[in-house]
Amino acid sequence: MNKVLIRRFGRGVTKTLFLLFFVVLLAFPFYWMFIAAFKQNIDLYNVENNPFIFNLKPTLDHIKLLFTETRYVRWLGNTALVGALVVLITLLLSIPAAYALARLTGRWGERIGIGIFLTYLVPPTLLFIPLSRVIAILGLQDTIWSLVLVYPSVTIPFSIWLLMGFFKSIPRELEDAAMVDGLTRFGAFVKLVVPISLSGILTVVIFTFTLVTQEFVYALTFISPESNQMVGVGIPIFLVRGDVYFWGSLMAACLIASLPIAFLYNLFLDRFIAGFTVGAVKG
Amino acid sequence: MGLNTVSPDAALSSGLEKPGGPRPKRAKVKSMGAAQSPMLGAAMFGPAILYIALLIGAPFVLAVFYAFSDARIGSNELHYVGMENFRSILQSPSFHQAVKNSIVFTVLAQIIVIVCSNILAIALEKKFRGRGLVRFLILLPWVAPVSLGTIGWKWILDSIYSVITWVLIWAHLVKPYDAPMWLGQPKLAMASVILVHCWRLIPFSTVILLAGRTAIPKEIPEAASIDGAGFWRTLFQITLPMMRPILSVALLFGTIFTFTDMTVVYILTAGGPFDSTQTLPSLAFATGIQGSDLAAGAAISLFLVPVLVVIAYLMLRLASRTEGA
Numbered sequence: 001m002n003k004v005l006i007r008r009f010g011r012g013v014t015k016t017l018f019l020l021f022f023v024v025l026l027a028f029p030f031y032w033m034f035i036a037a038f039k040q041n042i043d044l045y046n047v048e049n050n051p052f053i054f055n056l057k058p059t060l061d062h063i064k065l066l067f068t069e070t071r072y073v074r075w076l077g078n079t080a081l082v083g084a085l086v087v088l089i090t091l092l093l094s095i096p097a098a099y100a101l102a103r104l105t106g107r108w109g110e111r112i113g114i115g116i117f118l119t120y121l122v123p124p125t126l127l128f129i130p131l132s133r134v135i136a137i138l139g140l141q142d143t144i145w146s147l148v149l150v151y152p153s154v155t156i157p158f159s160i161w162l163l164m165g166f167f168k169s170i171p172r173e174l175e176d177a178a179m180v181d182g183l184t185r186f187g188a189f190v191k192l193v194v195p196i197s198l199s200g201i202l203t204v205v206i207f208t209f210t211l212v213t214q215e216f217v218y219a220l221t222f223i224s225p226e227s228n229q230m231v232g233v234g235i236p237i238f239l240v241r242g243d244v245y246f247w248g249s250l251m252a253a254c255l256i257a258s259l260p261i262a263f264l265y266n267l268f269l270d271r272f273i274a275g276f277t278v279g280a281v282k283g
Numbered sequence: 284m285g286l287n288t289v290s291p292d293a294a295l296s297s298g299l300e301k302p303g304g305p306r307p308k309r310a311k312v313k314s315m316g317a318a319q320s321p322m323l324g325a326a327m328f329g330p331a332i333l334y335i336a337l338l339i340g341a342p343f344v345l346a347v348f349y350a351f352s353d354a355r356i357g358s359n360e361l362h363y364v365g366m367e368n369f370r371s372i373l374q375s376p377s378f379h380q381a382v383k384n385s386i387v388f389t390v391l392a393q394i395i396v397i398v399c400s401n402i403l404a405i406a407l408e409k410k411f412r413g414r415g416l417v418r419f420l421i422l423l424p425w426v427a428p429v430s431l432g433t434i435g436w437k438w439i440l441d442s443i444y445s446v447i448t449w450v451l452i453w454a455h456l457v458k459p460y461d462a463p464m465w466l467g468q469p470k471l472a473m474a475s476v477i478l479v480h481c482w483r484l485i486p487f488s489t490v491i492l493l494a495g496r497t498a499i500p501k502e503i504p505e506a507a508s509i510d511g512a513g514f515w516r517t518l519f520q521i522t523l524p525m526m527r528p529i530l531s532v533a534l535l536f537g538t539i540f541t542f543t544d545m546t547v548v549y550i551l552t553a554g555g556p557f558d559s560t561q562t563l564p565s566l567a568f569a570t571g572i573q574g575s576d577l578a579a580g581a582a583i584s585l586f587l588v589p590v591l592v593v594i595a596y597l598m599l600r601l602a603s604r605t606e607g608a
Contacts, residue, residue, distance in 0.1 A: 011514070015405070015406040016406075018402055018403070018406045019403075019406045019407070019417060022399070022402075022403050022406075022421060022485070023417060023420050023421060025482070026420065026421050026423060026424050026482060026485065026486060027420040027421070027423055028439075029424070029432060029435035029436055029439060029482075030423055030427070030435065032435060032438065032439055032446065033435050033438075036438060044444070045444065047443065047444065047449065047459075051444075051446050051449050052446075093330050093331040093334055094331055096327035096328065096330075096331075097327060097328035097330070097331035097332070099327060100323070100324040100325070100326075100327035100328040101324075101328055103324075104320050104321065104323055104324030104327070105321060105324040105325075105328075109324070112328070112332075114599065114602055116331075116332075116335065118595045118598065118599070119335055119339050121539055121591060121594060121595055121598070122339055122343070122591065123539065123543035123544075123564075123587065123591075125543045125544070125545050125563075125564035125567065125568075125584060125587065126343070126346065126543070126584050126585075126587050126588070126591070127339065127342040127343060127346065128568070128572075128584075129346060129349065129567065129571040129572070129577055129580045129581045129584060130342040130343075130345035130346045130348075130349060130581065131338075131342045132572065132577075133345070133354070133577065134341075134342065134345070149338075150338060152334060152338075153334065153335060153338035153339050156331055156334060156335060157335065160331060185320060185323060186323065210426070213428050214428045214429055214430075216428075216429065216430045216545075216546040216549075217545055217546065217564075217568075220549075221568070221572055231428070231431075232428045232429075232430045232431065233430065235430070235431060235434065236430050236431070236433070236434045236550050245438075247438055247441075247444075250434060250438070251435065251438060253431075254431040254432075254434055254435055257428065257431060258423075258427035258428060258431050258432070259427075261426065261427060261428060262419075262422070262423055262426040262427045263419075265426035266418075266419055266422055266426055269422065269426070269490060270490075270494075273490050273491055273494050274494070276491060276532065276536060277491060277494060277495075277529060277532050
């Protein structure tokens with residue numbers, strides 16, 4: 001009996017050690033951003049000092065610089081605007097499509113659905129070269145409208161996939177009952193199916209918005225002026241002037257932009273994962 | 284699918300159900316509702332399909348078209364040049380390095396990620412106090428924007444102020460004048476890129492595997508342990524084989540995310556030093572956009588396609604197998 005207890009205790013300790021190791025490894029860069037964001041420059045750039053702690057009083061200078069002397073606020077605004085518009089386009093196109101594929105097209109819908117899911121696997125790095133020409137020809141180069149146009153092509157496939165799963169879980173009898181009451185098929189969809197799928201739709205909203213904030217390749221390729229940038233490109237490319245890195249402000253910028261996005265994504269993570277697992281988990 | 288978060292019962296009880304509705308009529312409509320309406324269906328999914336066709340299908344065709352042309356930024360003329368782009372790419376040492384790196388980075392990162400995320404998934408499976416916070420911290424690399432996380436690493440791996448170097452000097456493992464240049468020496472730079480990819484993918488893979496572990500009925504590993512199978516035997520002969528579909532999902536997505544990624548390499552090393560960390564996507568960007576040679580850039584990025592096709596095929600097989608189950 002004692003042996004079992006000892007072994008169980010040992011396993012618990014091993015687990016805790018592993019967890020501790022991975023938590024430190026995975027979260028360390030964010031702790032490091034935090035430290036750098038509030039350190040005085042003479043502390044930050046002194047290799048004699050212990051880098052893990054504040055050797056001098058913490059300062060708000062980096063954050064002040066970030067908000068007053070860079071385009072950071074503008075980038076945040078651009079990102080929010082593009083995010084909102086892309087969410088809107090994604091919802092308008094993917095909600096009806098997902099419903100049609102889940103309900104109206106039978107066996108074919110299933111196949112088209114999987115086909116659409118596969119287009120989610122097509123990476124921006126395959127398409128950014130031809131798309132850069134298309135954007136130039138449309139006269140959208142260097143504007144955020146280029147991203148508003150292109151991002152839905154990344155977000156729609158996965159959104160359709162997520163929503164199809166949602167719509168399939170609604171019992172058909174509900175819609176039938178509504179149609180007995182005189183609603184058309186489309187009416188039942190708008191007045192009944194959409195309202196009870198709100199949590200699925202919210203999942204798509206968060207997925208789309210976070211994806212817009214995370215994208216890098218298209219934003220880097222299509223937009224060159226500093227003031228029209230998104231946060232994801234503006235911070236790593238434009239907060240670096242020549243070869244001078246303003247590490248304090250840079251880290252503050254990363255931390256401030258990352259945490260809310262991470263928090264939002266985390267709330268809905270389990271649903272995204274259910275979408276990623278393509279039915280490999282029966283839940 | 285595990286997406287059953289909608290609660291139809293709630294909707295029913297909120298007045299949608301007409302009590303005492305005529306039974307026969309309802310049965311009749313039910314058959315009507317079950318009948319499909321392809322016209323309405325097409326009208327509803329048409330716009331989305333069109334959007335995808337125009338912004339994914341058409342650019343892909345255009346990429347193939349460019350790869351056989353002499354398209355350049357700033358020139359409106361296009362000529363068919365046959366295999367010329369591919370011939371010159373295949374002779375370029377940068378391209379060989381990029382292909383090698385893409386494969387090496389992807390394979391090494393997947394091995395490390397699968398091992399680490401299995402360990403993490405086991406450690407995180409049981410509930411404990413503070414699990415929510417631990418999960419949030421572990422997930423940060425995946426849920427924060429990748430370009431911002433990578434810039435954090437760039438600071439950690441800085442040539443002068445690297446914290447890793449500081450610790451090594453403090454522990455008297457290296458001399459201050461002889462400190463490693465994490466991003467400036469080819470081998471170290473390659474290791475750094477792999478490290479950042481792993482750092483980003485471990486959380487993603489862990490949550491997928493966690494979903495897989497919780498789907499295994501508890502009785503099976505318990506029965507095995509009563510029959511005398513130890514931890515390792517249960518893991519390798521029962522749990523892991525049962526998790527094969529979910530392991531494949533984690534592996535396939537991980538492969539795509541690493542193989543087609545440009546962000547990590549671009550920010551960390553921009554392909555340097557001397558092309559030592561160049562990958563197919565970063566070389567396509569350097570050639571096609573920065574070097575204005577659209578045709579060659581498009582041709583380079585087309586080399587991603589074979590891998591994508593294989594992954595798509597494996598994904599389809601996985602989907603159809605689990606569908607039947």
